[in-house]
Amino acid sequence: MPTQKKRVILTSGKRKAAIARATLKIGTGRIRINGIPAEIYQPALAKSKIVEPLMLSGEAWKNLNIDVNVEGGGFMGQAEAARMAIARGIVEWTKSSAVKESFLSYDRTMLAGDPRRIEPKKFGGPGARRRKQKSYR
Numbered sequence: 001m002p003t004q005k006k007r008v009i010l011t012s013g014k015r016k017a018a019i020a021r022a023t024l025k026i027g028t029g030r031i032r033i034n035g036i037p038a039e040i041y042q043p044a045l046a047k048s049k050i051v052e053p054l055m056l057s058g059e060a061w062k063n064l065n066i067d068v069n070v071e072g073g074g075f076m077g078q079a080e081a082a083r084m085a086i087a088r089g090i091v092e093w094t095k096s097s098a099v100k101e102s103f104l105s106y107d108r109t110m111l112a113g114d115p116r117r118i119e120p121k122k123f124g125g126p127g128a129r130r131r132k133q134k135s136y137r
Contacts, residue, residue: 006025006026007025007026008023008024008025008101009023009024009089009092009093010022010023010024011024011085011086011088011092012085013080013081013082013083013084013085013086013087013088013113014081014084015044015073015077015078015080015081015084015113015114016073016074016077016114016117017072017073017074017118018070018071018072018073018074018076018078018080018081019070019071019072019081019113020068020069020070020072020075020078020081020082020085020087021068021069021070021085021136022066022067022082022086022088022089022126023061023066023067023068024064024065024089024090024092024093025064025067026063026064026065026067027063027064027065028048028063028065029062029063029064030065031050031051031054031061031065031066031068032066032067032068033050033070033082034068034069034070037074038050038051038054043075045076045079046075046076046078046079048073049076049079049080049083050079050082050083050086052083052106052107053083053086053090053103053110054086054090056099056102056103056106057090057094057099057102057103058099059074060090060093060094060096060099061086061090064090064093066086066089066125068082068085068086070082070093080109083110084109084110084111085114087103087110087111088090088111091103105118115121118127
């Protein structure tokens with residue numbers, strides 16, 4: 001009896017300070033974010049962001065188990081990083097140009113990340129750009 005090769009795909013997504021790592025395996029359609037099932041993930045706005053690639057891909061994810069570990073950043077940055085990791089994983093799993101095109105036409109940041117990062121603080125002021133006020137009186 002030939003053994004079936006187990007297929008596992010690892011993808012990542014970044015948004016601001018949040019980094020998400022997704023693992024896709026053959027399974028029953030279970031999606032977990034930091035161990036929490038996607039159905040009960042809170043807040044609801046973040047949950048709706050995370051499940052967008054699942055809605056757009058149709059039935060492609062029904063036979064997959066997706067586990068996402070997210071760290072850093074705020075709740076919305078984490079949601080968008082997880083969304084990117086899931087979308088990239090589904091595209092890599094299906095190898096379908098139709099799924100990729102549907103993601104790109106819906107929202108390009110689902111696959112292509114936003115390169116903006118926080119600018120470092122400089123001397124002479126409290127932040128990256130702001131300087132101390134001068135008073136001549």
